[in-house]
Amino acid sequence: MIDLSGIWTCMIAGCETSVRIPGTLDESRIGFPDDPEQQWKRDDVCRIGFYQPGDPIVTRLTRKYAYEGPATLITNVSFKKPEGERIFVYVERARHLRLKVNGREASPVRPANISTPYCFEVTDLVTGEDQLEFLSDNSYPEWPRDAIVYSSAASNETQTNWNGLLGNVCLYTEQQIFVSDLRVYPRGEKLDICIEMDSALSWQGNCHISSDALESPAVIRMELQKGKQSIWIRDLEVARDAKKWDIDEGNLYTLSVSGDGFKAREACFGLREFVSQDGHLMLNGRRIFLRGETNCAVFPETGYPPMDESSWIEILNKYRAYGVNCVRFHSHCPPEAAFTAADKLGMLMQPELSHWDPEHAFHTQESKRYYKAEWMEILRAFANHPSFVMLTMGNELHADEAGHRFMDELIEEGRKYDSTRLYANGSNVHYGVLGTDPASDFYTAMMYYDWDVRATCDGPKGWLNHEYPDLRRNYDKTVNALRKVSAQPIFSFEVGQYEVLPDFGEIEDYRGVTSPENLRHIRKKVEGKALEITGTKWFPPPVSVAFSVTGRR
Numbered sequence: 001m002i003d004l005s006g007i008w009t010c011m012i013a014g015c016e017t018s019v020r021i022p023g024t025l026d027e028s029r030i031g032f033p034d035d036p037e038q039q040w041k042r043d044d045v046c047r048i049g050f051y052q053p054g055d056p057i058v059t060r061l062t063r064k065y066a067y068e069g070p071a072t073l074i075t076n077v078s079f080k081k082p083e084g085e086r087i088f089v090y091v092e093r094a095r096h097l098r099l100k101v102n103g104r105e106a107s108p109v110r111p112a113n114i115s116t117p118y119c120f121e122v123t124d125l126v127t128g129e130d131q132l133e134f135l136s137d138n139s140y141p142e143w144p145r146d147a148i149v150y151s152s153a154a155s156n157e158t159q160t161n162w163n164g165l166l167g168n169v170c171l172y173t174e175q176q177i178f179v180s181d182l183r184v185y186p187r188g189e190k191l192d193i194c195i196e197m198d199s200a201l202s203w204q205g206n207c208h209i210s211s212d213a214l215e216s217p218a219v220i221r222m223e224l225q226k227g228k229q230s231i232w233i234r235d236l237e238v239a240r241d242a243k244k245w246d247i248d249e250g251n252l253y254t255l256s257v258s259g260d261g262f263k264a265r266e267a268c269f270g271l272r273e274f275v276s277q278d279g280h281l282m283l284n285g286r287r288i289f290l291r292g293e294t295n296c297a298v299f300p301e302t303g304y305p306p307m308d309e310s311s312w313i314e315i316l317n318k319y320r321a322y323g324v325n326c327v328r329f330h331s332h333c334p335p336e337a338a339f340t341a342a343d344k345l346g347m348l349m350q351p352e353l354s355h356w357d358p359e360h361a362f363h364t365q366e367s368k369r370y371y372k373a374e375w376m377e378i379l380r381a382f383a384n385h386p387s388f389v390m391l392t393m394g395n396e397l398h399a400d401e402a403g404h405r406f407m408d409e410l411i412e413e414g415r416k417y418d419s420t421r422l423y424a425n426g427s428n429v430h431y432g433v434l435g436t437d438p439a440s441d442f443y444t445a446m447m448y449y450d451w452d453v454r455a456t457c458d459g460p461k462g463w464l465n466h467e468y469p470d471l472r473r474n475y476d477k478t479v480n481a482l483r484k485v486s487a488q489p490i491f492s493f494e495v496g497q498y499e500v501l502p503d504f505g506e507i508e509d510y511r512g513v514t515s516p517e518n519l520r521h522i523r524k525k526v527e528g529k530a531l532e533i534t535g536t537k538w539f540p541p542p543v544s545v546a547f548s549v550t551g552r553r
Contacts, residue, residue, distance in 0.1 A: 001172040002079055004089075004132070011072040019073060022092075024164035026303050026513040031065030040157050050525075056517035060157040061300055064513055071163050073134040077171060081128040085173040086200065091118040092167025092307065093335055095138040095154075101125035103133075109180075111373035114153060114354055115333040116381040122171075132171075138163040144367040146357070151331035151394065152297045153354030159296075159332065160303035160513070167307040167335060176200040177224065179265035183383040184255050185420050186271045191236040193267075195257055199224045205260040209233065213242045213253035213271060222259065238271060244284045245270030245386040247325050250344040252386075270343060270386030276422055276441050281489045283389075290348070290491050292326040293319050295334070301512030305334050312341035320345065328427065331356045331395040333378055342387035349387045351378060352427065355394025361426075362403035375410055379418050390422045390442070397426040408439040428493045436482060442489045443482065451478035454492040501526070 010019035010030060019028040036042075036051075039059045045051040051058045081087070089099060089106070099106040099120045106120040138161050140148050152158040181196035191214065195207070203224045210217040215237035222231065243251040251270060258264035273284055280287045297305055306312060312334075319327060326348035333351035342349050353374050355361065362368050371393065382388050391414065393407060407425040414423045422441035429437065432445030432453065446454050453475060455464035463473065482490055504523045510516045 001170050002077060004075060004077065004169045004171060006075065009072075009074040011074070012067060012069070019164065021073065021075070021164070022166050022169050022307070024162040024166070024303060024513070025067055025071060026063060026065045026160065026162055027164070029065055030071075031063070031067035034063040034066045034156075038156075040155075056521055058518045058521050060518060061510075061514035062517045063156060063160055063303070064515055066156070067138075067163060068161055069139050070135055070137040073136055073165065074131060076129075076131050078129050079171070081126060082173055085175060086121065086123045086178075087126055087171065087173050089120045089122050089132065089171050091134075091165050091169050094118055094134075094165050095136055095163055096140050096143060097137075097165075098135040100133040100135070102127070102131055110380075111377055113370065113374040113377055114148070115351075115374055116377040117167075134165065136163055136165065142366065143370045144355075144357075144364065147361070147367065147394075148354050151354045151356040152329075153332035155356075158298050158330075159305070162303050166304060174198075175262055177203050177262045179257055179262060180228065181380065182255070182257055182265050182267040183380070184267050184269040185383070185418065186238070186269070186273070186386075187420070188273060189238050190234075191238055191271075192232065192234045193236070193255065193257075195231045195233070197222070197224055197229050197231060197262075199226055199229070201226055203261050207231075207257060207259045209236070209255065209257055211253055211255035213239055213255070213269075215239045242271055245272040245343070246284055246346055247288065247348065248320070248346040250346045252343060267384045268343070269384045272386045274389040274420070274422065276487075276489050279483065279487045279489055281422075281442070281491075288325075290326045291323050292328055292350075292491070293322075293324045294328050294330050294494055294496075296330045297332050297334075300510060300514045300516075303513045305332075305338065307335050307337055309337040309341050312338045313345065316341055316345050316347050320347070326350065328352070330427075333382075336382070339382050339385035339387055343385050347387055348389050349385070350390040350392065351382075351388065352392045353378075353394045355426075356396060357394070358396050358398050360403070361394070361397035361399040362406045363400065368406055372410060372413075375414065376417065379414060379421075383418060388421065390424070392424045392444075393426045395426065396428045396431065398430055404437070407437070411439045411441075432493075436486045436488060438486065440488065442491070443486065444491050444493045446493045448478050448482050448490075451475075451481055453478055453490070454495040456495075456497050 005022055007018050008021045010017050017030055019025060019030060025031055034057060036055060036057045039057045041059060045058055056062060095114055097118050101122050102125060104125050106122050106125055109119040109121055112118060139145060148154050149161055154161045177199045179195060180198040183194045185192040205222060207220050207222045218236060220233060245251045252268055254266050254268055256264055256266045275282050299305055328350045329352055331352050332354055339349060353371050355371060411423045411425065424440035424442050425437045428445045432447035433449060435449055436443045446457050452462060456462040479490060502519050502522055504519060507516050507519050
């Protein structure tokens, strides 16, 4: 493997400069001043008098360097080309990405999307003295641009619509025959595995399968033709003393596949059953109650989620300290490191497609093609993570009849591909006013028709907006109404939406790619209002609140 990290050449808008890879253009100070006219719901904040032309951005943090469009990222690599081996280029996370090697186009090995890694085979393109030229485009040509940039995966209100290459960026080699993917699916006391082989020639021989989670090793006979093949081995016996993966219990095992004609490959996995039963979520045969956090990918210092495991261990441990046992990733899918950390800590994870379309989800063929590819690739890329228990198609989607038929088809495809997870057509679809979707495995929304599923709702709705809280209030009526038509588990959507005063003490802590001009603007208004009412300067309270206004929440 050759690590390609370092200083690369970057070309945007006819200008040449340098960029550090892995990293973003923002981190290398490449781009233009952020435009306040492009902030979220600008017309609304103008209407209520909170924003006037010439003001800084008030609905979100300001990017110090903003750029949307194509960027050419170039590096040169020198190596001794190994005889008889196949060569690949890997990028762990990127936007819309193409690769040219010495001016010739390389094709991606798998369908492209912004939630899973890119891989290109370059065996016939490289010489050993090569120029790699990536065209990275965060305007998403031929993809559903508006839905993507509205989502937490690419919105400037949360993650930022960064451009660049993140995580592991490398060139690596494989043998003529190799295991391109190894997935493990626990089913109670049985184990199914899928071995994807990529062979440049015909081959036959024995394949050995071993794991401490199995009652005994297995040997199967393989006969490979040239090309790619998926080989399923089903109903392997799980060892009687094997430990279950569970909440706060990161019990993990390794499974190894090897053969006479190819190198061994390993997969790390956990034994767990996560199902819907009699209206409840069940983990390893018992009912569980979700205590969730909605992660909107707000990482102000970098503008994107951490790509390393240690950072996610720290994040998830903070969640656990508050009693959180499940993280919903609002219209985005975190990187591999997040799932790896969750596996070790015993945290439940619910990623989503990079999809927030509150008007016409899956309305175009472009949208259907992209999100079907993203849906299936998320299921493939993160299949071995026991923490990955639920998947939805996005946030607050609104679709017509044809769109809903497509949703049903996607759920069915997901179940056929992987029955170890639960699926839903989205979180808060149609804001819940159209009720439940029969094809989904669970229901999560702020409403069920006219019945509340949470205490606060947008506008005047929601009982907590006009009543004092007490312990007499519950949601029995909502659940009973839903139970008349469905046995789906139900859990509330984004229950913690409350208006709070920002912690102005945080302002000086922003040292990364974003600037808190919105917080400075709010502080100025607060100070002005304090002078108007009391005639004295306003001072921050001695104890600050625990969270701040950094995005849409």
